[in-house]
Amino acid sequence: MTMVETCSHCGALFTVSCIGGGGICGACQEPIDCPHCKKIVRQERTTGTFTTTLVKAPDSALAQYLGITDDEWDEMDAELQANTGHSGEMTYSYWFVVPEGTSDELLAKTGWEVDQMIAGIPVWVVEPDEPDMASFG
Ligand SMILES: [Zn+2]
Incomplete structure (x- = not known):
C-alpha cells in the first residue's frame, strides 16, 4: 500500500509505504516523517513501520x-x-x-x-x- 502525502511543514510531495505490517504485535502509533525536512507529518496506527520516499522537493x-x-x-x-x-x-x-x-x-x-x-x-x-x-x- 502506497500513499501520496504532502508535507504540512515544507510542502514536499512524497510517497509513504508501510512495511512489515500484518505481524502478531498489536498496532501502535508510528510516525510518518517527511523525507525532505525530516519533521513528523503525522502518526498513524500500524503494525509495521512507515518508509517515505521524496517525490518532489518543495519550492524554496x-x-x-x-x-x-x-x-x-x-x-x-x-x-x-x-x-x-x-x-x-x-x-x-x-x-x-x-x-x-x-x-x-x-x-x-x-x-x-x-x-x-x-x-x-x-x-x-x-x-x-x-x-x-x-x-x-
Ligand atoms: Zn517536510
Whole structure:
C-alpha cells in the first residue's frame, strides 16, 4: 500500500509505504516523517513501520513566501538585497525591486508592478538553514 502525502511543514510531495505490517504485535502509533525536512507529518496506527520516499522537493521558502514557484523566481531574475539597518552588521530583512521584463502573468498573479519595491522579506525565508529564534532559550 502506497500513499501520496504532502508535507504540512515544507510542502514536499512524497510517497509513504508501510512495511512489515500484518505481524502478531498489536498496532501502535508510528510516525510518518517527511523525507525532505525530516519533521513528523503525522502518526498513524500500524503494525509495521512507515518508509517515505521524496517525490518532489518543495519550492524554496522564499518562493513560497512570495506565492510563486522557484522557476518563476529564477525567471524574474530579481536581485535580493539585504537590509542591514544602520550598523550594517546584522541583516534585518531582505528586499528587491520587481525587474523590468517580469512577465505579465507573474505580475497579475502577485499583484506587483515593475519597479515596485518588495520589502520586509523575513531573513528565515532567504536563509532557511539559519537557526530560528525559537530555538534559542
Ligand atoms: Zn517536510
